Amino acid sequence: MADEEPTPVAPAAPARPAARRAPGVKDVAAAAEVSLGTVSNVLNRPQLVSPRTRQKVEQAMADLGFVRNESARQLRAGHSRSLAYVMLDAANPFFTDVATGIEEVAAAADLVVFLCNSGEEADREARHLDHLQQHRVHGILITPVNAADERLSRLQEQGTPVVLVDRTDGAFHGCSVFVDDVLGGELAVAHLIEHGHERIAFVGGPGTLSQVRQRRAGALRALENAGLPPDRLIELSTSALTVAEGRGAAERLAGLPAQRRPTAAFCTNDLVALGLLQMCVRLGIAVPNDCAIVGYDDIDFAAAATVPLTSVRQPRRLLGSTAAELLLDEANNPRHQHQQVQFTPELVARASTLGHPAQPHTSTKIPGVLAI
Amino acid sequence: MADEEPTPVAPAAPARPAARRAPGVKDVAAAAEVSLGTVSNVLNRPQLVSPRTRQKVEQAMADLGFVRNESARQLRAGHSRSLAYVMLDAANPFFTDVATGIEEVAAAADLVVFLCNSGEEADREARHLDHLQQHRVHGILITPVNAADERLSRLQEQGTPVVLVDRTDGAFHGCSVFVDDVLGGELAVAHLIEHGHERIAFVGGPGTLSQVRQRRAGALRALENAGLPPDRLIELSTSALTVAEGRGAAERLAGLPAQRRPTAAFCTNDLVALGLLQMCVRLGIAVPNDCAIVGYDDIDFAAAATVPLTSVRQPRRLLGSTAAELLLDEANNPRHQHQQVQFTPELVARASTLGHPAQPHTSTKIPGVLAI
């Protein structure tokens, strides 16, 4: 770090104005010379109030700078007008895209979304959940650190609707929205096999993540379908799904003797794939000629890589919007039934498996597969 | 889109259990056979309560599944135990890193951070601000769509502390935290000049963004310092700071006649730079030999690009944590003085200007500049 000392520029201003008590409905009522109930009517059921009175009240509100007190409102109503998404990793574009889908639905229902970031830490997640429950939020969407956490079931029982996003778990008794990860793995590896690859690295880990396990299962199924033995899948396991781990995997891959070295790699997510890609090029392994690469998630940076990355796309926004709709149904519909909604992933083929440069119009069009 | 129809998997469970009213302090008091004031003491000043009584109360809380009602608590206290960061673009890793810095400070002060995303839309930002004010949040950190928006000053006057993040503006009367963008632009272009470049593209826009204007001013200053005329800076202006716009700029750059074509490009942010890099390689322009590239922000994906990107780093987390500290001071210290805190950027030199592959130990070490 060179020079990160803060530099106060201006000595600055005389501090805030003396903060006298914020005006409430009572003050507005007094100013407008009506009862406090009338003010409330103007706010909540304006059609009940005569135009003249309404106008007077609105004027008074503007004059006083009245701001509704949401706490008091919620206290009376029993619940808030907001919902929350507790995300696993705010730095991963996948989750921010999911959040966008959630926000679309929430905005339509006139709810505000609070984004909370657990950063994959269980106790930070727990703190957020406690606080949200105390806030009596309308409901919680969450991509949990651990989907089987009994805290989630408890929340649900205590009356806060909870929907799992991009996860599902038998132990959790509620709605969930997720993508068929086994199929995703199968699509990826089938694509590689169709392009002539028969020794394929599986890069990902730790195995405690259900996503990793399922995507590997899909990879094995693709091998089986093609009549290839399971040992053609060469494990390069990582301790996390990060760019740095992807780079490390590339070094291990480069170290393998030529005849055992895989000609292609399937990475459990795009961050790992980008790291692998970067280090392969640096080590002189040409992509895709020496080693084809498939990633997972199809984040925007995948298409923007210097060798655009073939990746398995998940319907991120749809995942978010569907989850939000399930949540609203659970919160509002007394006859709600819990649902597990599964989506289908699709492969987006790009230069990292097709060759370089990608030609949109002539690139291989695989049935059920999107070429971009 | 191939197959994104949702597939309900399980017909599922019998809906939620009949939600009877959540227990409050009153119920706990009854169950523990103490007065309601005592329960409150257990919660807020446990040292005043005898161990025996406290134990009884805690047991009752556990039995009943008591959850504090934050609304009622806030109503009494007059303000909430949370603060908010309204970010300009949740999909840009720069802002999520800033958010991390904020969260560190907030967690230490036992406050919860609500992340809100304006997505560069003024009305969405306005909705968030309204709601946050109604919530009586402790304070608001914001990277606004428009820093001169009078709404921000009004919030401040009405008693909600506001701190500008990564922006500053004379029209706003409060604290702000930002980085010296003129210096950042100067560092970038000085670095290119030192590496022998004399025709340099400036890629960025629109000019309405203060960041763009200031970084360009810095670029011009670097030329002047080196005794080069200002027309050596070739404008390639974009309509937004996105990857797609970066690609478009590369096409325009490739279209220039060889003797007028710049030998280097300075991009206003890393997204633009990554797009430019990608398209240059695709069009056969070697990086850095035919065209060196410098980005801005040093997001993680910059280092992870296949040709790692030289970029101007801003102290993102520090930006966030400093802003949060200013906010807390403003909220708690009656003698608070508004401050404008400026940070210094630094250049991180990588292969996109130094050559390929980057050798950490032998790469040019420019004074005041970090080589990675």
Added chain:
DNA sequence: CAACCGCTTTGAAACCTTTCACTAACCGGG
């Protein structure tokens, strides 16, 4: 003239927690 109507406005209760002045009980010392 009384009963009734629809429309507008009112006043008080309720939501749940925290705070604070107060009492009760107990201690040891005088």
Added chain:
DNA sequence: CCCGGTTAGTGAAAGGTTTCAAAGCGGTTG
């Protein structure tokens, strides 16, 4: 046995909004 002092626990008030039954009002109908 009373006193001053400490500690534990009490009960009522307060905080701002919403809701709802009821009242006021001007006019119409039987």
